[in-house]
Amino acid sequence: MKELYLLGATGSIGTQVLDIIKQHPAMFKVVTMTANHRIEALRHLIDEFHPEFVCVGEESVAQALKTDYPSLSIGFGALGLITAATWNQDHRNTLLVNALVGISGLIPTVEAIKIKRDIALANKETLVVAGDIINQLLNENHVTLYPIDSEHSAIWQCLNGESPKSIKRLIITASGGTFRDYLRSHLETVTVEAALKHPNWSMGNKITIDSATMMNKGFEVIEAYHLFHIAPDKIETIIHRESIIHSMVEFNDHSIIAQLSDHDMRLPISYALFYPSRVDNPVRSLNLAKIGKLSFEDVSLDRYPCLKYAYLALNQGGNACAILNAANEAAVDLFLHYQISFLTIETIIGEAMSETPWIQNPTLEQLIHTDESVKNVIYQRYKKG
Ligand SMILES: NC(=O)c1ccc[n+]([C@@H]2O[C@H](COP(=O)([O-])OP(=O)(O)OC[C@H]3O[C@@H](n4cnc5c(N)ncnc54)[C@H](OP(=O)(O)O)[C@@H]3O)[C@@H](O)[C@H]2O)c1
Known part of the structure; x- marks a missing residue:
């Protein structure tokens, strides 16, 4: 039986992963699961799949869950995602399924590769932002990455x-x-x-x-x-x-x-x-x-x-794809919150690409810093109220 560590269990990809697993109960055990805000959906999944550890977005939600599920290990935020990805570090026959959206998926993927856990990757932003670094880590740690994107x-x-x-x-x-x-x-x-x-x-x-x-x-x-x-x-x-x-x-x-x-x-x-x-x-x-x-x-x-x-x-190359991704994430978020028009998404991306300093061989830390600084500039410029 293969152990699955499922990031983004409540999303479109996450729920379809679970749909497949339900049809093969003897093949997989879901050991960890994460959600951000859809907590009712997560509760149903906990009741159905009995994971060992879950991660949610907020500390207060983690505390409330702990009251209802006293024997379940619960984390929250960025650190909780890493814990979910690297839980049971010494186990073999494991697979991290990364169905998070956005750059939130990057660091958990990196940490899972470092413990030599194979990855099934839906979270495309991981490769967009840091594809060179991910490939280097995959090689160094002899880890396999299986793409989930249909293309x-x-x-x-x-x-x-x-x-x-x-x-x-x-x-x-x-x-x-x-x-x-x-x-x-x-x-x-x-x-x-x-x-x-x-x-x-x-x-x-x-x-x-x-x-x-x-x-x-x-x-x-x-x-x-x-x-x-x-x-x-x-x-x-x-x-x-x-x-x-x-x-x-x-x-x-x-x-x-x-x-x-x-x-x-x-x-x-x-x-x-x-x-x-x-x-x-x-x-x-x-x-x-x-x-x-x-x-x-x-x-x-x-x-x-x-x-x-x-x-x-x-x-x-360099940090250009991290700039592209950060600008897109911020712009799409602003559009979804009715702060900008549809065509302003591409305007924002064009501005970020021409204004943000280029780094030729960025470290992971520099890519994360690029992401944060691009988003800060965009939110300051375009967020209303
Ligand atoms: N959907 C598809 O058909 C499809 C196809 C190919 C590739 N992909 C890629 O797969 C990834 C997931 O897409 P999706 O459509 O499944 O997205 P989605 O439905 O929005 O689900 C995203 C999942 O990540 C969680 N999440 C969102 N923001 C988070 C954050 N900041 N920290 C921690 N968790 C967070 C969500 O939790 P909540 O539910 O609690 O909000 C949810 O479980 C994306 O990279 C997408 O490009 C998707």
């Missing part, structure tokens, strides 16, 4: 057994997000509620906004660079409205291999959890005749400046 799971599946030398390019597919049929002029006035209606996927709020701006696709390009060690100019994106092909790889002989399935995250999650086995899951089988046609469109970097900024940051 990277697709590329991983396409690459099975292929030589990295034979890769000509990666083609990452994009649904186009909520506003794919809007003219840019229409984006001036779009609301938070409209932005949260993704055409194909049901996801957490932040990634849904990132999909609408295409920053999510930019993050996936950066993630792919770190996961598959492919030069940025060999990583392309294409709009594929149906979200049936989750990404493709073209090889030197011009053969393209694609991975197709229904758009359901439980497939990439179970591929990461059970790798190298493939197991049955609740994902619907594709009815290709019913689907009929698959469509593809070029992505315009003028239409989607956030994607352009992501390539720019990746090519700049």
Whole structure:
């Protein structure tokens, strides 16, 4: 039985991980779980999965939980997340599943790698901010990282057994997000509620906004660079409205291999959890005749400046991707709290990238400092009241 340490248990990915686990009770035991604010949901999970340790956002909530669950170990905040990721340090056959959102996932991942715990990673911001450092730590500690993002799971599946030398390019597919049929002029006035209606996927709020701006696709390009060690100019994106092909790889002989399935995250999650086995899951089988046609469109970097900024940051290297991520996190948070308009998200990111000092070879501490200082500047400038 494999022990799972699940960060972000109450989120969109976290609950789907638990959905898979419920179908394989003899295979996995959930040992730790974390939530931030959805405490009622966490209580249900504690009752169902009986973890040894849970972490919540606030100390007062941790104290209240302790009254109701006296035998449960409970932590809170950033330190609690590290404890959840590194609990039972000496155990083997363990897996950290990181389904946190934002930079909160970075340090717990780093600490888990240091104790040689393998990682199933949904939290893309970890690789966006600190991909070079994470790769170095993975190598030093002989730890394996399994991607959960559907595009990277697709590329991983396409690459099975292929030589990295034979890769000509990666083609990452994009649904186009909520506003794919809007003219840019229409984006001036779009609301938070409209932005949260993704055409194909049901996801957490932040990634849904990132999909609408295409920053999510930019993050996936950066993630792919770190996961598959492919030069940025060999990583392309294409709009594929149906979200049936989750990404493709073209090889030197011009053969393209694609991975197709229904758009359901439980497939990439179970591929990461059970790798190298493939197991049955609740994902619907594709009815290709019913689907009929698959469509593809070029992505315009003028239409989607956030994607352009992501390539720019990746090519700049250093702390540029940390600047990009911090600006995006702050801007999306401000948009979700009705403080700025949708298009101001990209304005803020552009400002941060041109104003923030660049560091060529940042340490982890410098990346964290970059994150904090970029966010401080943005909140001071744009937060009302
Ligand atoms: N959803 C998808 O289909 C999907 C697909 C591919 C990749 N991803 C990536 O997977 C990650 C998770 O996405 P999601 O959609 O599952 O997000 P989500 O639904 O917002 O869930 C995020 C989880 O993290 C917790 N959390 C949020 N902020 C936190 C903080 N500051 N400290 C500690 N915990 C915090 C939340 O707790 P509460 O519930 O208590 O707020 C929740 O458990 C993201 O990096 C996303 O880009 C998601």
